[in-house]
Amino acid sequence: MKHTKVKDLLNSTRSLHEVKAKGWVRTFRNNQFIALNDGSTLHNIQCVVDFENTPDETLKRITTGAAIAVTGDLVESQGAGQKFEIKVKHLEILGDSDPDKFPMQPKKHSLEFLRENAHLRVRTNAFGAIMRVRSVLSFAVHQYFQEKGFVYVNTPIITGSDAEGAGEMFKVTALPFDNTPRTEDGKVDYSEDFFGKETNLTVSGQLEGETFAMALGxxxxxxxxxxxxxxxxxxxxxxxxxxxxxxxFNDLDDNMDLAEDFIQYVIRYTMEKCADDLKFLETRLLDEEKAKPQAERSELALLEKLNFVLENNFKRVSYTEAIDILRNCKPNKNKKFKYPIDEWGADLQSEHERYLVEKHFKCPVILFDYPANIKAFYMRLNEDGKTVRAMDVLFPQIGEMVGGSQREERYDVLVEKMDALGIDKEELNWYLDTRRFGSAVHSGFGLGFERLVLFVTGMSNIRDVIPFPRTPGNAEF
Incomplete structure (x- = not known):
């Protein structure tokens, strides 16, 4: 007999004869009431055991974390809180769980403790909700672009180029650490490495993505x-x-339109599909906020924050205008900013971005035309010679959500910028080809998916919105 998902059983419109459910025990009360969850929903289904006709040995094995299968009738619940429950006729233990050693006991755990048990934390309500939201957001990303006629491209994970020019990359090598081959001047001889050159893990798929955009649109x-x-x-x-x-063929204005439309689409889709999970996460966040000092509490509840993005047009403001606003604002004049704004050219911090969104404009903000010397080499230089056609989308409580630009399509200007920054033109000769052969105006942006999940779930630490976080000193699981 096939089993039915808990979500479908709870959404049933009528009682059913002979259903089967499989899942993990959340709680077992009074040797009779099992709260069963299979991950398909935030909610558990109550399974009522006939304890008088169930062997004691079986009852002892129904512990928190155990995997079980139950067969019985789906009937209207006699208790409050659920419409249906399963009146169990047959129960099978699929996998035992030691109640004294299972870390995910039915109580509140700290986020630090849960990170130490990242392989099991998804069995909690909070992380089950987060990961379902993450999954739906991911699907929404693909659905949006597919509906708009975009082509999905898999760019390389191993690359010989540094798209950001930051140099903060993980090296990829098959060379031995002992007796590493070296050149006559003592440097590592990458010609003997697997790829015959120095390679790294990618920081971005943008440069390779541009080559495909110039063929596929x-x-x-x-x-x-x-x-x-x-x-x-x-x-x-x-x-x-x-x-x-x-x-x-998209310029910066088109790029800003795309970013705004895309973000609103995926958030709206996720709110429609994950209403229960988001409501649970909002309640969880409100409980956390109560423990904070009044000054540190968020002004917007989770769903209010999401609707704030959906219901407001994104305000478009030049970097120069933003600097004037920040330089003259009270927090800056009263030295409340950790990083004071003194002059044009400053690299904006999260506190500045949040002030613009939450206090000054009170809507999402897109800043554009940044100073060239704080942005990447591939961004199109403006006629003033000192700013580039860059844009950042700023959100409440999080600051920068999206970074993008109109790309520098002019070969001579791009080469000049690369020379000025000491970027190896031979290494990026393939990239320059897109400017040699049929170059045209084009634009794009990057959005860190975990930052989006962080915003939508209301979590405060990015390590809690990815299944297994990789951070300095931590590559567990």
Missing amino acids: QIYTFGPTFRAENSNTSRHLAEFWMIEPEVA
Whole structure:
């Protein structure tokens, strides 16, 4: 007999004869009431055991974490809190769980404890909800771009180029650490390595994505990226997923339109599909907020924050205008900012971005036309010679959500910028070919998927929205 998902049983419109459910025991009360969950929903289904006709040996094995199968009738529940329950006729233990050693007991655990047990934390309500939301968000990403006619491109994970020019990359090598081959001047001889050259884990699929956009029109990548940045903070991961569309013939205005439409689409879709999970996460967040000092509490509840993004047009503001606003605002004049804004050219921090969104404009903000010297080499230089056609999308409580730009399509200008920054043109000769042969205006952006999941779930630490976080000093599981 096939088993039915708990979610489908709970959504049934009538009682049913002879159903089968499989899952894990959350609680077992009074030798009679099992709360069973199979991961398909936040909610458990109550299974009522006929304890008088169930062997004591079996009852003893019904412990928190045990995997079981129950067969019986789906009947209207006699208790409050659920419409249906299963009146168990047959119960089978599929996998025992030692009640004294199982870490996920039915009580509140700290997030630190759960990170130490990342292989089991998904059995809790909170992490089950987070991972279901993550899954639906991921699907929404693909659905949006597929509906818009984008081509999904898998760009390389191993690369010889540094897209960001930051140098914070993980090296990939098959060379031995003992007796590493070296050149006459003592440097590592990568010609003897697996690829015959120095290679790294990618920080972005953008450069390769651009080459496909210049043939297929509009493409997107959605895959893992890596940063060897020693930042042990609640906002950084060493391994994370990136969404990167690239569109031929789009200028910066088109790029801003795309980013706004895309973000609103995936959030709206997830709110429709994950209503129960998001409501649970909102309640959890509200309980956490009560323990904080009043000054540190969020002004918006989770669902209010998500609707804030859906119901407001994104305000478009130049970097120069934003600097004027920040330089003259009270927090800056009263030295409340950790990083004071003194002059044009400053690299904005999260506190500045949040001020613009939450206090000044009170809507999502897209900043554009940033100083060239704080942005990447591939961004199109403006006529003023000092700013580039860059854009950042700023959200409440999180700051930057999206970073993108109109790409520099002019061969001579791009080469000049690469020379000025000491970027090896031979290494990126293939990239320059897109400017030699049929170059055209094109644009794109990058969105760190975990940062989006962080925003949608209301979690405060990015390590809690990815199944197995990779951070400095931590590569467990």
